[in-house]
Amino acid sequence: MRRAWVVAAFAALVILLAVGLTLDPREVPSPLIGKPAPAFDLPLLHAPDKTFSQKDMLGKVWILNVWASWCPPCLVEHPVVTDLAKTVSVIGLNYKDAREDALPWLKRNGDPYQFSVQDSAGRIGIDYGVYGVPETYVIDRRGVIRYKHIGPLTPEVARDKLEPLLKELNRAG
Numbered sequence: 001m002r003r004a005w006v007v008a009a010f011a012a013l014v015i016l017l018a019v020g021l022t023l024d025p026r027e028v029p030s031p032l033i034g035k036p037a038p039a040f041d042l043p044l045l046h047a048p049d050k051t052f053s054q055k056d057m058l059g060k061v062w063i064l065n066v067w068a069s070w071c072p073p074c075l076v077e078h079p080v081v082t083d084l085a086k087t088v089s090v091i092g093l094n095y096k097d098a099r100e101d102a103l104p105w106l107k108r109n110g111d112p113y114q115f116s117v118q119d120s121a122g123r124i125g126i127d128y129g130v131y132g133v134p135e136t137y138v139i140d141r142r143g144v145i146r147y148k149h150i151g152p153l154t155p156e157v158a159r160d161k162l163e164p165l166l167k168e169l170n171r172a173g
Helices: 002-022 072-084 099-109 123-127 155-172
Strands: 041-043 051-053 062-067 089-095 115-119 135-139 145-150
Touching: 041 115, 051 115, 062 072, 072 155, 089 123, 099 115, 115 123, 135 155, 145 155
Parallel strands: 062 089, 089 115
Antiparallel strands: 041 051, 062 135, 135 145
16 A cells, blocks of 8 residues: 555656656746736936836837846847847846946947846846846736746747737737
């Protein structure tokens, strides 16, 4: 009887591990999908005396890209963000970074963002459920989060997930 219980427990563990191995760690379900983007009012990275709020984008489909100068994967995804910025407004959320580090990083690597806001304390990142950088959010015209991607964007993610969603949201008017 005890041996049967051990075999059953082992089989259950093997099944759980097998299912877990098929999951994509970048596809962590976000409780924010389908909900309004958390409110913020942050200073612009290039002009800290001016601020930006997510409300400023109401009526537009846009991307919020969380990045930092200290983040190697942010540099990896940078060409993809640059390509996306040619067709959609991409706002950067500079996360837990110093302005004096972020500005030279953008100058050196190119600045694809319509503009970046500075979340040096990481408070807004907490509201958005940021696990780490980079992360990317697609936000619709009503200010609702429609998609979240954890980790660096790849050309495949842009082509297969972001671009079709952006087309759909822009058609929905």
